[in-house]
Amino acid sequence: MNLPVHSLRLILGDQLNASHSWFERRDDGVLYLIAELHQETGYVRHHNQKVCAFFAAMKGFAEALKKAGHRVNYLTLDDTARFESLPHLIAQYARDYNIANFDYQRPDEYRLKEQLQQLQLANGVTKRQWDTEHFMVDYDDLALYFPTDKNQRMETFYRKIRQRFDILMEGDRPVGGKWNYDVDNRAKLKPADIAEVPEPLLFSNDVSEIIERLERHQVETIGVATSQLLWPVNRQQSLQLLAHFCQHCLPRFGLFQDAMTEHGEQQWTLYHSRLSFALNSKMLSPKQVVDSALHHYQENPELISLPQIEGFVRQIIGWREFVRGIYWRRMPQYGQLNYFDASNQLPEFFWHGQTKMNCMAKAVGQSLDYAYAHHIQRLMITGNFCLLAGIDPDQVDAWYLGIYIDAIEWVELPNTRGMSQFADGGVLASKPYAASANYVHKMSDYCSSCHYDHKSKTGEQSCPLNSLYWHFMVRHRQQLSTNPRIGMIYRNWDRQSAEQQQQITARAEFCLANLDTL
Numbered sequence: 001m002n003l004p005v006h007s008l009r010l011i012l013g014d015q016l017n018a019s020h021s022w023f024e025r026r027d028d029g030v031l032y033l034i035a036e037l038h039q040e041t042g043y044v045r046h047h048n049q050k051v052c053a054f055f056a057a058m059k060g061f062a063e064a065l066k067k068a069g070h071r072v073n074y075l076t077l078d079d080t081a082r083f084e085s086l087p088h089l090i091a092q093y094a095r096d097y098n099i100a101n102f103d104y105q106r107p108d109e110y111r112l113k114e115q116l117q118q119l120q121l122a123n124g125v126t127k128r129q130w131d132t133e134h135f136m137v138d139y140d141d142l143a144l145y146f147p148t149d150k151n152q153r154m155e156t157f158y159r160k161i162r163q164r165f166d167i168l169m170e171g172d173r174p175v176g177g178k179w180n181y182d183v184d185n186r187a188k189l190k191p192a193d194i195a196e197v198p199e200p201l202l203f204s205n206d207v208s209e210i211i212e213r214l215e216r217h218q219v220e221t222i223g224v225a226t227s228q229l230l231w232p233v234n235r236q237q238s239l240q241l242l243a244h245f246c247q248h249c250l251p252r253f254g255l256f257q258d259a260m261t262e263h264g265e266q267q268w269t270l271y272h273s274r275l276s277f278a279l280n281s282k283m284l285s286p287k288q289v290v291d292s293a294l295h296h297y298q299e300n301p302e303l304i305s306l307p308q309i310e311g312f313v314r315q316i317i318g319w320r321e322f323v324r325g326i327y328w329r330r331m332p333q334y335g336q337l338n339y340f341d342a343s344n345q346l347p348e349f350f351w352h353g354q355t356k357m358n359c360m361a362k363a364v365g366q367s368l369d370y371a372y373a374h375h376i377q378r379l380m381i382t383g384n385f386c387l388l389a390g391i392d393p394d395q396v397d398a399w400y401l402g403i404y405i406d407a408i409e410w411v412e413l414p415n416t417r418g419m420s421q422f423a424d425g426g427v428l429a430s431k432p433y434a435a436s437a438n439y440v441h442k443m444s445d446y447c448s449s450c451h452y453d454h455k456s457k458t459g460e461q462s463c464p465l466n467s468l469y470w471h472f473m474v475r476h477r478q479q480l481s482t483n484p485r486i487g488m489i490y491r492n493w494d495r496q497s498a499e500q501q502q503q504i505t506a507r508a509e510f511c512l513a514n515l516d517t518l
Contacts, residue, residue: 005031005071007101008093012112013040013054014408015105016061017282018235020133022103026069033093034062035075038217039085043111044402047223047371049231051214052207053405056233057281064234077217086112087119094121101125105132106139108324109409110331134282136161136321139328146329151427155180157325158318167290167313168306180314181254181307188443189259189270198248200269202230203237222351222402223368230370231277231405238278242289245273246296251303254311258376260444262362272374273312276406279320286316315375323414326428335413338393339425340476346386346395347515357464357518358450359440360385371405376443378404383420384435388468389515393423431485434472437463458503464511464518470501471508 006029009022013034036055062074075089083089094102102121106129107113121127131139145160146152159179162168168175189197208227232238245253249271256271278284290313297309327334349355353365363381367373373382378400386396393416400416401407418428437454441447447454447463456462457470473480473489480486493501511518 003028005029005097005099007031007103008033008090008097008099010090010102010104010116011058011061012105012107013058014108014281015132016057016235017132017134017285018061018064019285020105022130023065023068023070028071030071031097031099032062032065032070032072033075033090034058034072035080035086035089036077037080037083037086037089038077038219041077041214041217041219044398045220045222046402047368047405048211048214048221048225049223049229049371050402050405050407051219051221052210052225052229053231053233053277053371054281055210056205056207056229057283060234061283077213077219081217085115087115090119091121094125099125101128103128103130105130108132110327110335111409132282134285135324136165136286136317137325142325142328146325148329152322152326153430154318154322154428157322158314161317161321162313165317167294167317168310176306176310181310182314184307185254185257185311186443187255187259189256189261189445191263193256194261194263194267197267197270199266200274201241201244203232205229205231205233205237223371231274232283235283238275238283241273241278242275242284242292245275246293249273250293250296250308250312251300252308254305254308257311257315257374258443260359260362260374260377260381260440260446262358262444262446262449268366268370268372270374274372279316280406280408280411286320290316319415320411323418323428324410326414326418327410330424330427334417334424334427335397337417337424337427339423340390340421340479342390342421342423343392344390344512344515346391346399347389347518349516349518350382350399355518356451357385358452359444359446360518362446367403371403373404378415379420379433380435380439380443383416384433384439385465385468387421387432387434388465388472389512390472391421393417393421396421431483432480434469435465436469437465440465458500458507462507464508467504467508468511470504471512474505 009030009032011032011034041051059074062072065072080089090102102125104116107116145157206227207229211225211227214221232241253271261267275284275289279286279289293309293312297304350364353361353368355361359381363373363377397413397416401409401412414428418424422429422432437447441454452463453461454463457466470493477490481490
């Protein structure tokens with residue numbers, strides 16, 4: 001006979017935190033609910049591996065809670081198909097179990113936060129919100145770091161967090177005397193370096209049942225579907241991936257964190273940790289990841305230099321926490337910002353990767369194959385192209401939010417709309433990250449086998465990025481010319497002859513009119 005339930009506790013797919021205080025003691029009167037939801041598969045078209053990874057991790061988490069003695073109901077799409085939305089599901093469960101309390105952890109997406117805050121339950125049912133107990137900076141402390149009356153910069157925030165948590169500090173000064181070793185993080189991979197890239201740790205999680213379920217429920221996905229998922233779907237696998245990174249990749253992470261290559265079947269991971277899915281689903285905590293990396297750095301000073309560990313720490317306690325602060329302090333208005341009034345359509349090759357631009361073919365193709373690309377591929381290849389081409393930021397957001405396994409709106413939106421597209425007009429970044437083919441050639445080997453000539457600005461064989469770069473700068477001159485980090489660029493443009501300027505503009509306008517065929 002089922003025991004009565006006094007509290008229903010909801011666990012969302014990105015709240016798989018085994019260390020949460022909820023689970024410190026067992027209570028037979030508490031029922032945990034974890035559910036696959038149609039609303040979560042359809043608000044954008046997700047990569048098939050992304051949906052499979054979340055559903056597999058959710059099911060595994062439910063099973064782990066049951067083994068620990070907790071009462072858990074795990075619902076598949078078969079079980080939830082009759083419910084229009086999450087609030088309808090919760091309301092029905094509240095009635096079925098005649099609960100006194102409904103508990104939920106604060107969602108990390110504005111959309112879900114609004115749903116649960118507006119949820120109406122029967123009289124007498126207490127609705128209680130809990131913290132996720134995951135991030136370094138508490139939600140209630142975000143206002144201290146992110147005043148809305150001025151723009152913020154990550155570097156300032158990063159230094160405060162380093163000091164607050166005493167990470168890589170000697171008293172009140174940074175270890176080594178410098179806060180940031182980004183200048184040492186921009187090496188290009190040479191052929192000899194590529195041969196030394198460690199083989200990635202890949203898993204083989206059977207998700208064939210989930211794929212069949214998605215097909216049966218006609219869930220539209222993108223990307224390559226694979227019945228053997230290579231991503232971690234539980235805490236144990238996540239810890240294995242963390243250990244693998246610290247041992248094999250961290251020693252050269254900082255040096256090559258911005259590098260890109262098309263060579264080698266295994267080199268798509270390079271020296272990156274690929275821990276973002278484990279972190280964003282909360283199977284791992286940022287403190288746990290940073291502590292582990294710092295331990296390996298301290299135990300292996302002859303292998304791991306300061307620029308390597310600092311570059312990684314900056315990604316976790318700097319960027320990751322920073323974009324979360326921007327998101328929560330600026331939503332919902334942030335999601336509608338479009339500083340450049342960009343309105344062009346996302347080219348079709350973003351959905352199949354077939355383009356003569358080799359850098360785009362490789363970055364998009366890898367994203368479709370693995371639901372993954374590292375931060376420079378996202379920012380300076382696909383993101384840079386969209387910025388220069390004036391793609392509608394709504395469409396850019398939807399593509400990034402759908403295609404990447406780690407993409408949850410709190411982390412995707414500021415990185416895409418702010419950092420990548422500068423659609424926020426400078427809230428997050430001090431200038432647009434616009435670049436010509438010269439940057440791609442400097443940081444990758446993509447240009448060597450490309451259909452286009454990375455050195456040319458005009459003509460049919462010229463790389464579209466070159467003319468699009470100048471067209472972007474010129475058409476937004478009024479908005480950007482006063483930016484102290486950009487002024488020199490316009491002086492370079494003004495030194496070119498009128499004929500050269502006309503040829504560059506004509507090439508760019510051809511590219512803009514024919515984005516799908518580039």
